[in-house]
Amino acid sequence: MLKLFTILMILIFAVTACNDQSNTPVADEVADSSKNQPVSADTTTMPVYDAATDGMLVAPGITRKLGDTLGIKMYEVTAKPGDSIPLHSHPDHTFYVIDGGKAAIYFGNDRQEWELKPGMGFVNGPVKDAAKNIGKTNIKFLVVDIYRPRNK
Numbered sequence: 001m002l003k004l005f006t007i008l009m010i011l012i013f014a015v016t017a018c019n020d021q022s023n024t025p026v027a028d029e030v031a032d033s034s035k036n037q038p039v040s041a042d043t044t045t046m047p048v049y050d051a052a053t054d055g056m057l058v059a060p061g062i063t064r065k066l067g068d069t070l071g072i073k074m075y076e077v078t079a080k081p082g083d084s085i086p087l088h089s090h091p092d093h094t095f096y097v098i099d100g101g102k103a104a105i106y107f108g109n110d111r112q113e114w115e116l117k118p119g120m121g122f123v124n125g126p127v128k129d130a131a132k133n134i135g136k137t138n139i140k141f142l143v144v145d146i147y148r149p150r151n152k
Contacts, residue, residue: 050128051089053087055075055088055143055145059086062077062078062085063075063077064077066142071148072144072147073144074142074144074145076098078139078140079101079131079139081133081138083133084130084133085132087128087130088130089127089128091126091145091146091148092123092147092148093124093146095143096119096141096144097116097118097141099137099138100115100120100139101135101138101139102116102136103116103132103134103139104134105131106130116141
């Protein structure tokens with residue numbers, strides 16, 4: 001019940017944050033909890049979402065759609081040790097770890113190793129990435145993709 005409440009709160013936060021039309025940034029930078037290095041909160045420089053490389057399309061064997069309505073798609077990913085998620089795109093999205101483990105995340109040529117812990121999560125703008133479970137345990141996480149028009 002607590003996990004469901006937490007997931008719902010993240011979803012509500014994400015939808016509220018994505019609908020905020022204010023021009024005042026909440027923060028210039030947010031900390032990447034896995035590396036403690038700043039990550040830009042400015043989404044104007046992030047890659048445009050490419051529906052042809054949707055995460056559920058490129059990794060259908062390890063994803064399970066939970067819902068797709070009102071411009072929001074929620075799906076669960078379960079990656080066994082050694083499983084890879086090919087290069088894919090996200091629109092605005094949230095990420096929430098259910099079962100943690102060690103993963104290699106690829107942003108272009110930049111490879112980062114993340115120790116994912118249950119309860120860890122973030123809200124992010126459009127991004128293209130790939131991943132591989134490099135640990136010894138299954139990693140399970142929830143992704144909520146939020147489709148909304150972008151101002152140019």
